[in-house]
Amino acid sequence: MTEEEARAWISARYDVSRETLLQRFADAVVAEAANQNLISASSMGQLWARHIVDSAQLVAFAGKHEGPWIDMGTGAGFPGLVVGILVDRPVVLIEPRRKRAAFLEAVVASLELSPRVAVVCARAEQHRGTAAVISARALAALPEALATGAHLSTTKTVWILPKGPRAQEEVAAARQTWHGTFHVEQSITDPHSLIITAKGVARR
Numbered sequence: 001m002t003e004e005e006a007r008a009w010i011s012a013r014y015d016v017s018r019e020t021l022l023q024r025f026a027d028a029v030v031a032e033a034a035n036q037n038l039i040s041a042s043s044m045g046q047l048w049a050r051h052i053v054d055s056a057q058l059v060a061f062a063g064k065h066e067g068p069w070i071d072m073g074t075g076a077g078f079p080g081l082v083v084g085i086l087v088d089r090p091v092v093l094i095e096p097r098r099k100r101a102a103f104l105e106a107v108v109a110s111l112e113l114s115p116r117v118a119v120v121c122a123r124a125e126q127h128r129g130t131a132a133v134i135s136a137r138a139l140a141a142l143p144e145a146l147a148t149g150a151h152l153s154t155t156k157t158v159w160i161l162p163k164g165p166r167a168q169e170e171v172a173a174a175r176q177t178w179h180g181t182f183h184v185e186q187s188i189t190d191p192h193s194l195i196i197t198a199k200g201v202a203r204r
Helices: 003-013 016-032 041-056 080-086 098-110 142-152 167-174
Strands: 069-072 091-094 117-120 133-136 158-163 178-186 194-203
Touching: 003 016, 003 041, 016 041, 016 080, 016 098, 041 080, 069 080, 069 142, 080 091, 080 098, 098 117, 133 142, 142 158, 142 167, 142 194, 167 178, 167 194
Parallel strands: 069 091, 069 133, 091 117, 133 158
Antiparallel strands: 158 194, 178 194
């Protein structure tokens, strides 16, 4: 997916006000690059395709499953802050690194998304709450990601986890210790990227 295609994808699905907020967020990420390495330098020129639309596509997998969305290890705000911009639901961005959390707090405030979108500077294991949806991008392999967020989930929680080409292997490994319905979906942004969705997750 090219940058032009990514912007067109957003424009076709969301109104101008949300697109404007995404642009302001993208500008903030670029500006912050002078202070900290939020995203890889190689992906800076593909910010909309590699990060914004790659995050935005996850909204559809949540369906009408209402309630708090918790993004573990949100980093620069992908996918959690993109979700918080695009949908009107409570979103919790969990990020243990203080400098990144401070950046997220500043962006959330400037976009006037608080208190609906909250930043928690902590490890996911330390947070308490119950999520309707849990996401995590490049946090850990599936078995470890499930263990990290299990205390935040119920059997009704939807897990949405962007992955690389070895997603099927991660699902096979997770099934050794976890019950649940697991699906692997194709990412629209990269033919080598996959998305794991899971429901009914519980330890065996």
